[in-house]
Amino acid sequence: MKLSILGGGAWGATLGQLLVDNGHDVLIYDINQSFVDTINQQHIHPFFDLPLPEALTATNDLSVALDFTEYLVLAVPTKVMRGLLTTIDNLVTEPKYFINVSKGIEPDTSKRVSEIVDEVIKTNHLKGFAVLTGPSHAEEVIKRKLTLLTVASTDEALAKDLQVMFSNDSYMRVYTSTDLIGCEVGGAVKNAIAVVSGIATGLDMGENARAALITRGIVEIVRVVEAYGGSRDTAFGLTGVGDLIVTASSEHSRNFKAGKEIGKGKSMDQIYAEQKQTIEGVRAILALHQLAEKKHLSLPIIEVAYHVIYENMPITDAVTKLLTRTLKSEKIE
Ligand SMILES: NC(=O)c1ccc[n+]([C@@H]2O[C@H](COP(=O)([O-])OP(=O)(O)OC[C@H]3O[C@@H](n4cnc5c(N)ncnc54)[C@H](O)[C@@H]3O)[C@@H](O)[C@H]2O)c1
Structure with a gap:
């Protein structure tokens, strides 16, 4: 062909x-x-x-x-x-x-x-x-x-x-x-979560925190996939969780690396000046924040990343914001 x-x-x-x-x-x-x-x-x-x-x-x-x-x-x-x-x-x-x-x-x-x-x-x-x-x-x-x-x-x-x-x-x-929708959406959301995982790594928050963010990030992938009309099964397959696994802690990932630099205190302007290649996750965070507002979705990890990247919220305040949310049972809903 x-x-x-x-x-x-x-x-x-x-x-x-x-x-x-x-x-x-x-x-x-x-x-x-x-x-x-x-x-x-x-x-x-x-x-x-x-x-x-x-x-x-x-x-x-x-x-x-x-x-x-x-x-x-x-x-x-x-x-x-x-x-x-x-x-x-x-x-x-x-x-x-x-x-x-x-x-x-x-x-x-x-x-x-x-x-x-x-x-x-x-x-x-x-x-x-x-x-x-x-x-x-x-x-x-x-x-x-x-x-x-x-x-x-x-x-x-x-x-x-x-x-x-x-x-x-x-x-x-x-x-x-x-499931076209599920496959398209999973790839975009995992990039956003990879940025957050990078931020945690840049801050030296430890592997417990990174595992927690990745796992709760999966919940956010599921919510977004379902909000668009995709299937939960797809979110747990290669195009969702699979892609998140390969991206969320890898030095090959520009999204993870950009997050790491943010965690170490660099601004997005500095990161863009040094990295000319595509960093899809940072734009995905903006798009997903807007989607969450429109559809009243709970995406707490993506939300704090939005505040840090687009509203200059100090990262320590962002972590506090995540930790002071109401305590709940562990469910995907
Ligand atoms: N890099 C990876 O491992 C990988 C894997 C799977 C999917 N992706 C996805 O593929 C997409 C591209 O990623 P990439 O890593 O190749 O990015 P990249 O920045 O390396 O390459 C993008 C290319 O597009 C070209 N380009 C930009 N505007 C153009 C236009 N108007 N017309 C023609 N060419 C144009 C650029 O010159 C550049 O060569 C992203 O959405 C990314 O998420 C990347």
Whole structure:
């Protein structure tokens, strides 16, 4: 099959290698000319100093990527997704499949990427939509380390086709799901919890505290998944708890690392100045805070992270706020 990957960053270029390994013809589109040159001329991953297959090519011309195939893998940060999709809708004349691999929720609208696609892409340009997500550090997939993902679509036949396209016998096993909502939401919320876990680590609060935050973070993932209409089972699978496990204490995770820096006293401005790559969890915290207000959801961990990051609440006050909540029984509701 032919696929275009829109966004050739850490994850997009890594998926490019996976798809070439699986025998597909892959073109990457990225706005960063130096990434395009690095892929085409040096055959090196733009973020990791590791070789990419020579068959993997790149372009900075979106029209070329759109004309290449009907399968479009969306691997850009969520914050540019609406703009990119609007441009795509103006350029395409044939219907396309959209396979989202980014993990975020749009602040202000609280929309998932599938909802943005439905809003922006005209019906006659939309052949199908799926999300591919789960516990996956690009740093490991690029080294062909064993990884399990889930591809979710309301169109089960599409999910099965993509399962075969992305799976291989040596390092990638993909499951299918029809719970598109649950799979999309889990990936976004776990990033927010990973930031909080990082803050606790930066503060040297200890492993007990981190385990507590991660476990109670799972409760918040369940609440958000269910608030959107997803299934609790999905929240406990690869795309929710699985992804949280891989992210919430890993130095590979930009969300965890950003949280650690916040815990050590750095401002978001300083962190953004040092880290040019996507940190989805910080924007997810804003989107989830807004969602909690709109839907009257109890998300205490995400709420205190919002106060610390967006309202400069001292972290010690945030911890006190969490600890002085009414004592309760341990239930997920
Ligand atoms: N890094 C991982 O291990 C990983 C794993 C799974 C999912 N994800 C998700 O994938 C998404 C991308 O993450 P990443 O780590 O690859 O980020 P990244 O910052 O490394 O890469 C993003 C890429 O998108 C490109 N880009 C930005 N705006 C663009 C536009 N308008 N058109 C085309 N290209 C554009 C950038 O130049 C960059 O190369 C995020 O939502 C992330 O949560 C990342």
